[in-house]
Amino acid sequence: MTDRRELPRKRSVWRFGVPVVCVAAGLLLGTTYGVSGGDEIRRSDAPRLVDLVREAQQSVDRLSAEQGALALRFDNHHGGSPGAAAALTAMTDRGNALAAQAGLTPLRGPGLVVTLNDAQRDAQGRFPRDASPDDLVVHQQDIQGVINAMWSAGAEGIQVQDQRIIATSAPRCVGNTLLLNGRTYSPPYVISAVGDPGAMQAALAESPLVTLYKRYAVRFGLGYTEETRDVELVGHSESVRMKFAQPMGPLGY
Incomplete structure (x- = not known):
C-alpha cells in the first residue's frame, strides 16, 4: 500500500522543480541567441580549417607563378637579346675598370x-x-x-x-x-x-x-x-654606399 504521508512531499518537489528547469532553459536559449546573433551556430557553410589551408596554398601557388613570370620577363628584358647582352658586357667591363680606380x-x-x-x-x-x-x-x-x-x-x-x-x-x-x-x-x-x-x-x-x-x-x-x-x-672589401651623393647629368648639373 502507498504511504499517504509521502504524497504531499513528491507533489511539492515537482511544483517547484519544473519552473526552475523552464527558467534555466529559457536563459540558455536567450544566451545562445545573443551569441549567435540570431543565426544558426552550427551552419553547414561555416569555414573549416582544411578549407582555410587550401585557400592559403592556392594563394601561395598563384603568387609563386606570378614571381616566376616576372623573373622570366626580367631575364628576357636584360639579357634575352644580343644587344642587351653586349650592353651588359660593356657595363661589366666599365665597372671592373672603375673598381680598380676606386680602390676595390x-x-x-x-x-x-x-x-x-x-x-x-x-x-x-x-x-x-x-x-x-x-x-x-x-x-x-x-x-x-x-x-x-x-x-x-x-x-x-x-x-x-x-x-x-x-x-x-x-x-x-x-x-x-x-x-x-x-x-x-x-x-x-x-x-x-x-x-x-x-x-x-x-x-x-x-x-x-x-x-x-x-x-x-x-x-x-x-x-x-x-x-x-x-x-x-689590399682591395676595399666592404660595401660602398653613397648616402648623400646623387648622379650627375651629362654636363655635371
Whole structure:
C-alpha cells in the first residue's frame, strides 16, 4: 500500500522543480541567441580549417607563378637579346675598370711606407716635463697630412694599417686610438702607398702639417719613419654606399 504521508512531499518537489528547469532553459536559449546573433551556430557553410589551408596554398601557388613570370620577363628584358647582352658586357667591363680606380681591387708596386707612433718614455721612464698629453700622441691631422701629401704626389693607392683608403674613408681620432671604417687601431700607424717614392717624399717634405709633426717628433719623441720599398695594397672589401651623393647629368648639373 502507498504511504499517504509521502504524497504531499513528491507533489511539492515537482511544483517547484519544473519552473526552475523552464527558467534555466529559457536563459540558455536567450544566451545562445545573443551569441549567435540570431543565426544558426552550427551552419553547414561555416569555414573549416582544411578549407582555410587550401585557400592559403592556392594563394601561395598563384603568387609563386606570378614571381616566376616576372623573373622570366626580367631575364628576357636584360639579357634575352644580343644587344642587351653586349650592353651588359660593356657595363661589366666599365665597372671592373672603375673598381680598380676606386680602390676595390688589390694593387702592388714600388712605393713608400710612413710610420707614425706616439712618444715613448726615456731611459728613466719619463716624458719631457713641458709636454702636455696632446703633444705625445699622433693626431688625426697628422695622419691626414701624410695621406694628402701622398695623394698630391700622384699616389696610385694608399692603405692605412690593413685597410685601403677610398673616397669615403675618413680616419678619425678617438682618444689615443684611430677609428677607420668602424674599426679601431692603436699606434704605431703604418701608411703605405704605391707610386713614385721620390715624388711622395718631396711632397711630404713640403707639407706644412707633416713638417709640424716632424718638429714635435724631434721635441717630444714622436715616431716618424719613411721607407721606400715594394708595397702591396689590399682591395676595399666592404660595401660602398653613397648616402648623400646623387648622379650627375651629362654636363655635371
